Amino acid sequence: xxxxxxxxxxxxxxxxxxxxxxxxxxxxxxxxxxxxxxxxxxxxxxxxxxxxxxxxxxxxxxxxxxxxxxxxxxxxxxxxxxxxxxxxxxxxxxxxxxxxxxxxxxxxxxxxxx
Amino acid sequence: xxxxxxxxxxxxxxxxxxxxxxxxxxxxxxxxxxxxxxxxxxxxxxxxxxxxxxxxxxxxxxxxxxxxxxxxxxxxxxxxxxxxxxxxxxxxxxxxxxxxxxxxxxxxxxxxxxxx
Numbered sequence: 065x066x067x068x069x070x071x072x073x074x075x076x077x078x079x080x081x082x083x084x085x086x087x088x089x090x091x092x093x094x095x096x097x098x099x100x101x102x103x104x105x106x107x108x109x110x111x112x113x114x115x116x117x118x119x120x121x122x123x124x125x126x127x128x129x130x131x132x133x134x135x136x137x138x139x140x141x142x143x144x145x146x147x148x149x150x151x152x153x154x155x156x157x158x159x160x161x162x163x164x165x166x167x168x169x170x171x172x173x174x175x176x177x178x
Numbered sequence: 179x180x181x182x183x184x185x186x187x188x189x190x191x192x193x194x195x196x197x198x199x200x201x202x203x204x205x206x207x208x209x210x211x212x213x214x215x216x217x218x219x220x221x222x223x224x225x226x227x228x229x230x231x232x233x234x235x236x237x238x239x240x241x242x243x244x245x246x247x248x249x250x251x252x253x254x255x256x257x258x259x260x261x262x263x264x265x266x267x268x269x270x271x272x273x274x275x276x277x278x279x280x281x282x283x284x285x286x287x288x289x290x291x292x293x294x
Contacts, residue, residue, distance in 0.1 A: 068220075097282070106266060106284040107221075122281065154220060156282075166211060166223035167268075167282060 067091065070155050070170035077145040077177045085140040085173050087155030093168075095158035096138040100124065100151040101172075107154065113138055145177045184267060184285040192293050197254040199288040201267030202247075208270045210243055212252050215264045215287070224252075224265075259294045 071086045087096065097112035099122075109122030113132040127149060129141040142149060155170040185200045203210070209228045213221040227234045227243045227250065234241045240253040254261055266287045 099284075104286060106286040107268075109281060109283070112281070123283075156221075165209075166226055167213075167221075168223070169213075169220035171220045 068155055068157055068168050068170035070153075070173050072173060073171070074174050075176070077142070077175065079145060079147060079177060081145050083142050083145065085142075085153055085155075085175070087138045087140065087170060088136055089138075089155075089157050089168075090136065091157060091159065091168070092135060093157035093159050094135065096132070097122070097156050097158070097167075098128070098130065098138070098140045099154045099156065100149075101154060102151050110140065110153075142175075147177045149175065150177045151175060184265075184288050186288060187286070188289045188291070190291045190293065191257060193257060193259055195257055195292075197257050197261070197290055197292070199252045199265050199267075199290070201250045201252070201285050203250075203267075203269050203283075203285075204248065205269075205271050207245075210241075210250050211268045211270075211282070212239075212241060212250075213266045213268060213284075215266065217263075221266065254290075257290075257292045259292050262290060262292050264289050 069088045094115045098110040099107040101107045108124050110128050111130040113119045116132050116135050119130050119132055132138055153173045156167045158167050183202045191197055207229055209226050211226045212224045214224055215221045225236045225239050225241050227241045238255045243250045264287045266284050268282045268284045
């Protein structure tokens with residue numbers, strides 16, 4: 065049971081390049097989400113999914129696309145990277161029921177756009 | 179915008195002392211959660227308190243929630259050097275349909291340093 069696996073761990077992009085951040089989970093959790101963490105800003109929600117085929121926008125969705133074709137995978141696509149997207153990206157799944165629940169986070173992808 | 183505001187931004191204490199961190203939020207919530215983040219690592223879920231609860235304990239952790247003041251506190255008793263980390267509060271709010279599924283909103287975090 066690997067939990068939430070994010071790849072790559074580090075990435076440097078040039079402005080205008082595109083890339084996909086991968087997130088995979090083996091816990092059969094329906095809910096998955098992407099956050100970005102900037103210094104002094106805490107974490108902000110980019111996109112989330114409540115199940116295969118269903119996605120929705122979070123607080124800061126511009127410049128990012130997502131899709132959810134399987135329960136296990138929730139990739140985040142940067143269409144045309146900008147320096148403002150330099151950040152640490154975390155994928156998370158939501159587990160449990162309303163009575164006892166929490167979120168499991170991956171170890172993050174540190175992205176630098178130059 | 180950030181739902182939660184945390185206080186203090188940084189806290190430095192000696193091993194064995196208690197550490198208290200506070201969190202305020204703006205909207206109605208379904209629950210409030212606390213997470214720990216060690217430097218360069220992902221977040222680890224510590225404890226959840228529901229909107230109809232006032233206090234909850236887990237090991238050396240005690241969380242309180244005051245929905246009338248829209249605030250919460252996390253107390254770590256008998257702190258250890260291994261408790262050195264950033265601590266975040268996060269809320270799940272209620273949407274128009276009365277459910278909260280899907281949106282976790284974080285505060286900016288408190289950096290705790292415990293000196294041996």
